[in-house]
Each structure stands twice: as structure tokens, then as C-alpha cells.
Amino acid sequence: MTLTTVIARLLIASGMLGLANSALENLSCPEKYGRFAVPSQCDAYIECKDGIPEQMLCPDGLLFNPNIRYNYPCGYPIDVDCGERSNRQRPEPTDECPHQYGYFKLGDEQNCGKFITCVEGRAHIFHCPEGLAYNSEFYRCDWPDQVPDCDTEAFLGFQCPDYLDHGHQDEFTFHPSPYDCQRYYICINGRPRLQICSAGKLFNKLKNICDAAENVTDCEPLASSSEKKKRVVP
Numbered sequence: 001m002t003l004t005t006v007i008a009r010l011l012i013a014s015g016m017l018g019l020a021n022s023a024l025e026n027l028s029c030p031e032k033y034g035r036f037a038v039p040s041q042c043d044a045y046i047e048c049k050d051g052i053p054e055q056m057l058c059p060d061g062l063l064f065n066p067n068i069r070y071n072y073p074c075g076y077p078i079d080v081d082c083g084e085r086s087n088r089q090r091p092e093p094t095d096e097c098p099h100q101y102g103y104f105k106l107g108d109e110q111n112c113g114k115f116i117t118c119v120e121g122r123a124h125i126f127h128c129p130e131g132l133a134y135n136s137e138f139y140r141c142d143w144p145d146q147v148p149d150c151d152t153e154a155f156l157g158f159q160c161p162d163y164l165d166h167g168h169q170d171e172f173t174f175h176p177s178p179y180d181c182q183r184y185y186i187c188i189n190g191r192p193r194l195q196i197c198s199a200g201k202l203f204n205k206l207k208n209i210c211d212a213a214e215n216v217t218d219c220e221p222l223a224s225s226s227e228k229k230k231r232v233v234p
Contacts, residue, residue, distance in 0.1 A: 037066045042082035060092040061099030096123035112150035131194030145191035160187035174208040181219035
């Protein structure tokens with residue numbers, strides 16, 4: 001058995017499929033010291049020490065960032081431009097995570113406010129601030145109308161008045177929450193965004209501002225949590 005065959009089998013066993021043939025043919029050091037991308041695979045790289053190359057593989061879910069020279073070179077996909085390095089190792093999912101490392105949305109399009117971070121296949125659950133949804137594209141909590149896979153109206157339990165859909169898309173309007181006097185919605189281009197007044201203040205629909213509680217006399221009683229889940233204001 002040749003040395004090339006042994007190395008190829010080790011690479012396949014470690015999940016580096018599609019990398020073995022091309023990498024073995026080009027396993028060399030462009031410089032005496034440094035870390036260098038493998039042309040065919042985004043989560044693999046070559047580490048050179050004193051001109052001796054060693055094939056390295058980032059943990060599942062992380063990608064090699066050739067722009068990082070001195071710190072740990074593997075980062076999240078949002079921070080790495082793979083270019084034509086399209087191949088990746090096989091995922092190593094667990095019962096909690098689709099990959100060993102990464103950020104992932106929890107819930108469906110009507111429940112957009114939670115996400116997990118996975119570290120060594122263990123999930124840690126996080127909640128976005130109230131009214132915000134997790135944006136998988138940018139790894140952040142965002143306005144739900146900016147999140148493609150979130151049903152904004154179902155998620156917030158509020159629908160902007162229909163007249164915004166008839167020639168007034170550039171306007172924004174204010175609407176009190178039917179559930180809580182401290183909360184209100186701003187409709188932008190016909191899509192709602194939840195706003196919350198600070199402690200001790202309520203939304204004054206006559207002035208469209210958060211006002212001292214004593215100045216707001218037309219506040220309706222709070223809706224129950226079950227009503228909040230069911231109601232969608234026409």
C-alpha cells in the first residue's frame with residue numbers, strides 16, 4: 001500500500017470527501033510559514049511550518065478564513081468568502097444541532113424569535129428581544145419584515161390596515177397594541193414593527209408618543225396571553 005493511498009483513506013475517514021485527490025496533488029507550501037486555503041474546499045487549509053505542509057480541517061460548521069494570519073483561522077460562514085472553494089466536509093449533526101458549530105433558527109415562520117448557538121454539538125438557546133426575529137442570513141435579531149422566512153403578521157399578531165396597500169406604501173403610521181397599552185406598532189410600507197414604551201409610560205394614540213401613564217386615559221384593559229396569540233387586527 002503506497003503512502004498516497006494511506007493518506008487518502010485517512011482523509012476520507014475524517015470526512016474530507018472530494019478533497020483527497022486534488023489536495024494530495026497540490027500539498028505544498030507557497031511560503032515557508034503560514035496557513036493557506038485549499039482551492040477545492042472551504043473548511044480545509046494547509047498549515048506550513050518550516051516549509052513542511054500539513055493538511056488541516058476546521059470543525060464541522062466553521063470555514064477557513066485566509067485573511068486571518070495569527071489568530072484561530074476557522075470562522076462562521078458569515079465571515080468567510082469561500083469563492084470557488086465550494087466543497088465542505090460531511091456534517092456531523094447531533095440530536096440538538098445540525099452542525100457541531102454554528103447559529104441556527106428555532107421554530108417555524110410564525111415563531112421566529114428564537115435561535116441556538118451550537119458548540120461541540122451542544123445547543124444553547126437564545127431569545128431575541130420582544131418583537132424581533134432571528135435573521136439566519138446575517139446572524140442577528142432583526143425586524144421581522146426584514147427576515148424572509150418569518151411571517152411578520154402571524155409572529156407579531158398584528159396586521160396593518162389595508163389602506164397602506166393602496167397607494168400609501170411610502171407612509172408610516174402608528175397603531176396602539178390591542179393587547180397592552182405600553183406597546184404599539186409602527187406600520188412601514190404596510191408591515192408592522194412592534195415598539196415598547198419604557199417603564200411608567202404608555203402609548204398615547206392622540207399624540208403618537210410614549211407618554212406618562214397619567215396622561216393616557218383611553219387605554220383598554222390588557223388582553224389575555226391566549227387572546228394575544230389568536231387575535232390578528234384587520
